[in-house]
Amino acid sequence: MLRSNRSSSAPTSPAPARRRRLKALALITALGAGLLTACQKPASDGPAVRIGYSAWPGWFPWAVTEAKGLFGAAGVSTKLQWFDGYLDSINALNAGQLDCNSQTLNDTISSVAGGADLQVVLQNDYSTGNDQIIVAEGIKSVADLKGKKVAAEEGTVDHYLLLKVLKEGGLQASDITFVPLETGAAAAAFAAGQVDAVGVYAPFTTQALKRAGSKALVTSSEHPGAISDLLVCRREFVEQNPEAIQQVVNAWFATLELMKKDPAATLPILVQRSGVSEQEFKAYDAGTTIQTLEQNRANFKPGTTMISLPYAAEQISAFLVEVGLAKTKPDLSQLLNATFVNNAK
Numbered sequence: 001m002l003r004s005n006r007s008s009s010a011p012t013s014p015a016p017a018r019r020r021r022l023k024a025l026a027l028i029t030a031l032g033a034g035l036l037t038a039c040q041k042p043a044s045d046g047p048a049v050r051i052g053y054s055a056w057p058g059w060f061p062w063a064v065t066e067a068k069g070l071f072g073a074a075g076v077s078t079k080l081q082w083f084d085g086y087l088d089s090i091n092a093l094n095a096g097q098l099d100c101n102s103q104t105l106n107d108t109i110s111s112v113a114g115g116a117d118l119q120v121v122l123q124n125d126y127s128t129g130n131d132q133i134i135v136a137e138g139i140k141s142v143a144d145l146k147g148k149k150v151a152a153e154e155g156t157v158d159h160y161l162l163l164k165v166l167k168e169g170g171l172q173a174s175d176i177t178f179v180p181l182e183t184g185a186a187a188a189a190f191a192a193g194q195v196d197a198v199g200v201y202a203p204f205t206t207q208a209l210k211r212a213g214s215k216a217l218v219t220s221s222e223h224p225g226a227i228s229d230l231l232v233c234r235r236e237f238v239e240q241n242p243e244a245i246q247q248v249v250n251a252w253f254a255t256l257e258l259m260k261k262d263p264a265a266t267l268p269i270l271v272q273r274s275g276v277s278e279q280e281f282k283a284y285d286a287g288t289t290i291q292t293l294e295q296n297r298a299n300f301k302p303g304t305t306m307i308s309l310p311y312a313a314e315q316i317s318a319f320l321v322e323v324g325l326a327k328t329k330p331d332l333s334q335l336l337n338a339t340f341v342n343n344a345k
Contacts, residue, residue, distance in 0.1 A: 046244045048077040051231075052089040053102040055274070057202055057281075057288040058125030058229045062102065063273040064266045065255040074254060076247035093118075093234065099241075100233035100248070105309065106157045108232050109317050113330040119238050119337045122231035122249050123296050123309065127220035129287030130202035131161055131227050134190065137213025142169025145176055145197060151189050152199035154180035155325060157227055160316075162199040163323050164226070165218045173323070190214070202284045203276050221287070225306030226316075229288075235334060242339070249340040253293050293344055300338035309336055 053059040062080060065071055071078045081098065083089040093101040094116045108118055139145065142165055152159045163173060179186075179195050187208040190198035197217070200208050208214065220227050231252070238245050259266045271281045291299060299309050306312045313332050320326035 046076065046241060048079050049244050049248055050079045050081065050099045051248070052081050052083055052092055052098045054083040054086040054089050055203065056229060057130060057274065057284040058290060059102040060270045060273045061255050061259060064259060064269050065251050067269050068258060070251045070254050074247040074251035076244050076251065078248065093232070096234065099237045100231055103230060103232050104157050105228040105230060105312060106160050106316055108230065109313060109330060110320060110326060112332070112335060113320070113326040113328065117235045118232050118335065119235045120230045120232050120309065120335055121238065121245055121337050121340045122252060123291045123299055124229045124231060125288050125290045126225050126229065127227035127287065128224060128289045129219045129221035130205065130284055131158055131220040132205050132216040133162060133165055133197060133199050133218045134205065134208045134214055135197040135217040136211065139197060139217065142166065142171060146171060148196035149177045149179050150197040151179040151181045151186040151195040153183050153186060156183070158199035158201055161220065161227065164223065202287055203274060206276065206280055225312055228309065228312060238337065246340050246343060249344050253344055256290065293341065296341040300336055300341060
């Protein structure tokens with residue numbers, strides 16, 4: 001299931017792709033030629049790891065990794081690729097056009113169910129509020145969604161959250177009129193009063209909540225661990241290039257350390273990559289819980305809550321089959337590879 005187009009860097013309006021590309025070019029210009037050198041200059045004898053990412057607060061730190069030359073410092077050459085459309089990044093990974101991609105656990109399990117051979121090597125974060133079911137004025141409970149028009153991108157992580165919320169509230173998918181729209185379009189449709197509710201994620205929540213009287217009925221804060229955001233790689237590439245993957249993982253944790261130590265130097269990069277104001281970006285912090293190295297090591301272990309990746313993977317897999325978003329439960333035995341977080345420096 002896809003975290004739909006965690007897409008545009010301009011969430012406050014349904015900007016066309018051309019405008020988004022111009023924003024990406026402006027970011028490259030602002031960061032300067034040194035950024036490009038850090039990205040393109042070979043840092044080791046190994047291959048340049050092709051990594052995709054898109055618009056989600058937990059993935060914006062990759063822009064800091066690149067801008068501050070932390071891939072090179074870790075000894076790895078990379079080609080970091082921004083995707084306006086998250087679905088495009090998923091397809092690129094599955095087609096072998098990327099070696100690794102930033103994507104959710106839900107989406108990864110769906111890809112594996114469809115035949116992809118992938119491994120999770122790092123957990124960036126899990127959503128604690130930035131995925132939301134936003135409703136119009138007058139809707140006060142999940143039961144009130146019965147008979148209402150609800151938009152989300154079909155087969156996406158927020159479609160998953162919507163189905164989960166409906167089930168827990170005693171409703172079925174057939175009890176609502178589901179309106180399948182790309183995430184940005186869904187947020188715009190809700191803001192314009194064309195649908196009664198919408199499932200979206202930050203930064204598109206900002207646009208949806210501009211509708212007068214609207215509110216978040218349910219957020220991912222009520223489902224901790226249900227939506228995990230990860231670095232996922234093709235298993236063949238991992239097996240052939242373990243040193244490069246280790247260096248990428250090391251660079252991620254070096255990035256988190258730099259962000260903690262020097263926010264003045266890193267926050268502007270995050271804000272610019274997000275395409276929203278600094279105030280809006282800071283508001284996303286509580287809704288995305290970045291996972292530390294210690295938390296990664298713990299989360300890759302078996303457990304009995306959704307914080308445990310093995311437990312969450314089994315629960316999500318079963319749910320996808322139950323609601324018809326996957327035909328059969330996939331083999332997850334090779335999915336989670338804790339080697340790199342366990343060996344990270």
